[in-house]
Each structure stands twice: as C-alpha cells, then as structure tokens.
Amino acid sequence: MSQQASEGDAPSTSNTRFEDTNIVLPGGTIGMVGGGQLGRMFAIAAMQMGYDVVVYCDSADAPGAQVATRCVIGDLNDHQQLTAFAEQCDVISLEFENIPAQAIACCGQQAPTFPSHHVLATAQDRLIEKQTFRDAGLAVTxxxxxxxxxxxxxxxxxxxxxxxxxxxxxxxxxxxxxxxxxxxxxxxxxxxxxxxxxxxxFIPFQREASVVVARSRNGSVRCFPPFENEHHNHILDVSFCPSTLTQSQIANATEMASKAAEVLDLVGLLCVEFFVQEDGRLLINEVAPRPHNSGHLTIEGNHTSQFQQHVRAICGLPLGDPNLRCSGAAMANLLGDLWQAAGGNPPWNQAFSVPNVSLHLYGKRDAKEGRKMGHLTATADSPEQAAQNVRDARQRLSCDSK
The missing domain is CATH 3.30.1490.20 (ATP-grasp fold, A domain)
Incomplete structure (x- = not known):
C-alpha cells in the first residue's frame, strides 16, 4: 500500500537521518492505540481523508471504536493481541502518552509506529523529560x-x-x-x-499558552499559532487563538516547540505548554507527544486541524497550513458536571442559538464529575468574541431557558 515519497517540504535542520522515506497514501490503514476522545477525533479526520482506521482499545463501545473502520479489543500488556492488531496496519500512532512503552515497541516490530517507544520513555517520566530539555538548552521550570x-x-x-x-x-x-x-x-x-x-x-505566571508542533517523517516542522489557555481546578477550561502573546514571544514559543520536537526525534504532534512569566519570559511547563485539548479549536478555526496534521505527519504527507482561517477561534470543555447539573442530557438547542458554535461530543456513556465529555468551539471576528461565545453557549446548557 505504501509508495515512495516524492520531494515535498524541505527537511528540518535536525541531525536525524530519516531512513524510512515511504509514505502511506489514502486508502492505506492507520492503527490507533487507544480509543478515547483523541483517538475518536483522529479516526474521524483520517477517514475523511480516505484512510481505514483500526483502533486498539479495551471496549467496542470506546469513543474511538464507535467511529473507526474496525477495532481490536485487548489489553495493552497482551503482546499477542497487539501483534495481531499491528499486522493489519501500514502505520501506527497512539492517542495518549501513558501507554506502556513496551506495547508501542511491540507494535513497532510490525509497522512504523509514531511516536516511538523511545519518545514515550522520555515523555512518561517528568524527571527525564525536564532533564532532556534542560540539557538541550531549553528553558524549563x-x-x-x-x-x-x-x-x-x-x-x-x-x-x-x-x-x-x-x-x-x-x-x-x-x-x-x-x-x-x-x-x-x-x-x-x-x-x-x-x-x-x-x-x-512555583512560577507566578501571567498566563498559560501552548504550541502544537507537527514533525513529519521527512523531518519537516510546522507549528500552529499559540493557544492561550485558562484552567479551572487544574483542568483546561477555555482556549482561544490568536493569543495575547507579543510577536517576540510567539517567535520564542514556536522556536522552543520546534526544538523540543527535534530533541525528542518526534514524528507526529507535540504539544508544549508554557508559563508566561511576569517579565515576559517563557518557561516550558510540560509536553505531550500527541494532539492536545487546547488544539481542538483547530477543527473549525484553522486551515488544517491538529488531527489532520497528525495524519499527515505520521503518513509522510506534506504538512498542511496550520494558520487560522478566521479572526478568532475558541474552545470550551464540557465536563460531566454539566450532565449532572442538568439531571440528564443538557438542552443542546440552547447552545446552538449562539452564532458559529459547533458541538463535539465524545460518545461517552457515563457522565462523571470532572470527566471530559465533549467540547464547544466558536469562530468570530476576534478571539475575545469567540471565547465569549463558547462561554455563553456553555452557560446556556446549565439551565433550560426555553
């Protein structure tokens, strides 16, 4: 199914030699280890592009399994079942970094797997991660x-x-x-x-921002514009773009994110979370080698969504345009608390009365407190208006104003 890559984006300045230059074209099969909401949104993007998607998860009712071409049910420590899954795939990715590195190494014996188990081994340990970036000259807490x-x-x-x-x-x-x-x-x-x-x-930061960077199999790198993030009870609440960062800070953030991806020798997506200090300097807080909650607004707000970019990166396709296609975009998380407050299914019609609001539900059956059940996005003439619109739409779900 794979074909030899044609010349495309210029490679990065990384010292890595990308010996595997094959690309996986639409019509091929992508494996996704993990069936949560990130696997679900990845599968939707990949299937829209013409790929078959096989999800490896623990339940046929998992959010990703609900929308995939097919799923393989198994435990992450069952290497026999993992092998049976991986043999069906032309390329494999994963939705979450807390997957046993040995499970990904097992998949990698059958098909190219990104990110690699070496990247996971770093990302799964905060000490190793911080040391790796500090040794590379990147500013960390x-x-x-x-x-x-x-x-x-x-x-x-x-x-x-x-x-x-x-x-x-x-x-x-x-x-x-x-x-x-x-x-x-x-x-x-x-x-x-x-x-x-x-x-x-403890960093007395002014605000938090994140950059999602894509690095392809041929070494090309592209960054989404920074997202500005607001948290509640340690959980991301609202993200919007463009951020309030200065042009100098944006350049610094994208340069640091690109270097972090290259230091890890990553193929796929990496989200780099930053503290913006009171003096304007940026510090890396944490990273995640996958699509990120703050990047969900790209589905409606950007020329290429983070999920389509993920597909392009791991399949060796030219990376897409990551820039906004509107003046402002925002995302608000929908937690299980909302279902509990509504005593059941929230009044979705109320949210749709807000201009340019889109609803994404993850297919989860049990609405627990603090559990991410879905999100709202909005596009508008400014990031402030987009953020106000998603807050307004979510607020209308808290009580039926019919």
Missing amino acids: PFLQVSSAADVAAFAERHAWPVIVKTARSGYDGKGQYRLQDAEQAAQVPWAEHDAWIAEQ
Missing part, C-alpha cells in the same frame, strides 16, 4: 528529584515556598500534583504511594 518532606524543604530553601510536587510518572489534569505552602504540608504528601517524585519551583 527549576526542578529536583525528591522523595521526602525533607527533600522538598531543602528545595524550598533555594527556590522559596510554595513548591509544586508531582509524581514523576502518570498523573494529568492535576492528578498526583500538590501545591505545598510549608514543610508541614510536605509531610502530608503520600510519598510511599509512588517511587519517584519531582519538585518544581
């Missing part, structure tokens, strides 16, 4: 490996309280993360529950 309250107190002597303590592995949306004000609070951290922890300096 000051950090230290810790294992006790005494270690945190010693770190605070250098960097002051409060201190952010996180598990080195696993944890997202604020899980496994503690903001400690003093040594007494540090003593309350359940240190024995995890074998590795990281302490980070």
Whole structure:
C-alpha cells in the first residue's frame, strides 16, 4: 500500500537521518492505540481523508471504536493481541502518552509506529523529560528529584515556598500534583504511594499558552499559532487563538516547540505548554507527544486541524497550513458536571442559538464529575468574541431557558 515519497517540504535542520522515506497514501490503514476522545477525533479526520482506521482499545463501545473502520479489543500488556492488531496496519500512532512503552515497541516490530517507544520513555517520566530539555538548552521550570518532606524543604530553601510536587510518572489534569505552602504540608504528601517524585519551583505566571508542533517523517516542522489557555481546578477550561502573546514571544514559543520536537526525534504532534512569566519570559511547563485539548479549536478555526496534521505527519504527507482561517477561534470543555447539573442530557438547542458554535461530543456513556465529555468551539471576528461565545453557549446548557 505504501509508495515512495516524492520531494515535498524541505527537511528540518535536525541531525536525524530519516531512513524510512515511504509514505502511506489514502486508502492505506492507520492503527490507533487507544480509543478515547483523541483517538475518536483522529479516526474521524483520517477517514475523511480516505484512510481505514483500526483502533486498539479495551471496549467496542470506546469513543474511538464507535467511529473507526474496525477495532481490536485487548489489553495493552497482551503482546499477542497487539501483534495481531499491528499486522493489519501500514502505520501506527497512539492517542495518549501513558501507554506502556513496551506495547508501542511491540507494535513497532510490525509497522512504523509514531511516536516511538523511545519518545514515550522520555515523555512518561517528568524527571527525564525536564532533564532532556534542560540539557538541550531549553528553558524549563527549576526542578529536583525528591522523595521526602525533607527533600522538598531543602528545595524550598533555594527556590522559596510554595513548591509544586508531582509524581514523576502518570498523573494529568492535576492528578498526583500538590501545591505545598510549608514543610508541614510536605509531610502530608503520600510519598510511599509512588517511587519517584519531582519538585518544581512555583512560577507566578501571567498566563498559560501552548504550541502544537507537527514533525513529519521527512523531518519537516510546522507549528500552529499559540493557544492561550485558562484552567479551572487544574483542568483546561477555555482556549482561544490568536493569543495575547507579543510577536517576540510567539517567535520564542514556536522556536522552543520546534526544538523540543527535534530533541525528542518526534514524528507526529507535540504539544508544549508554557508559563508566561511576569517579565515576559517563557518557561516550558510540560509536553505531550500527541494532539492536545487546547488544539481542538483547530477543527473549525484553522486551515488544517491538529488531527489532520497528525495524519499527515505520521503518513509522510506534506504538512498542511496550520494558520487560522478566521479572526478568532475558541474552545470550551464540557465536563460531566454539566450532565449532572442538568439531571440528564443538557438542552443542546440552547447552545446552538449562539452564532458559529459547533458541538463535539465524545460518545461517552457515563457522565462523571470532572470527566471530559465533549467540547464547544466558536469562530468570530476576534478571539475575545469567540471565547465569549463558547462561554455563553456553555452557560446556556446549565439551565433550560426555553
């Protein structure tokens, strides 16, 4: 199914030699390890482009499995089933970084798999990730490996309280993360529950931004314009674009994101989250080697969505135009709390009364508190208006104003 790549985008300045120059054209089969909402939106984009998509997940009712060409049901530690899945694919990707690296290595024995298990091994460990980027000269939050309250107190002597303590592995949306004000609070951290922890300096940032960068199999790199992000209870709440970053900050953010992708030798997408400090400097907070929640607004707002760009990158196609096709775009998450407040299905007709609002639901059956069930996007004449529109549309779902 694969054909030899033709000349396209110029390769990056990376020292990597891309020996596999084959491309996977529409009509080929893409494997997706993981059947959550990111796998679902990837599958929709890939199938619109003419690909077959096989999803590997634990349930035929998983969000990704609902829309894919077919699915393979299995455990991530079942290498026999993983092999049977991978043998059906021309290229394989994954929707989330907390997948066992050995599972991805198993898939990689049957078909090109991006990102590689080497990228996962770095992204799955916050300590390795921070060290990798620091050693490459990228600005990261000051950090230290810790294992006790005494270690945190010693770190605070250098960097002051409060201190952010996180598990080195696993944890997202604020899980496994503690903001400690003093040594007494540090003593309350359940240190024995995890074998590795990281302490980070608390950064009094002005705002948060993220850049999604795509790096193709031929080494070409393209960045989406930065998204500005607002969080609630450690979960992304609203993102909008264009951001309020200056042109100098935008250039810095895209340069750092591009370098981070090259340092990791990534093929696919990488989201780099930044703290924008009060003096205007940017620090890398975290990265994720996949499409990102903040990039969902690209589905309606950009010439190429982050999911279509992901398909292009792993298949070796020329990368698409990542720029906005409107003056402003925004996204608001829809959590399970909304269903609980409505006592069932929210009054969707109320949201559609707001101009240029689009609804994306993920096919999840159980609306739990804090669970991402879907999102709203809006395009408008400005990012401020787009953000106001998604907030307004979501607010109308909280009570039926018929």
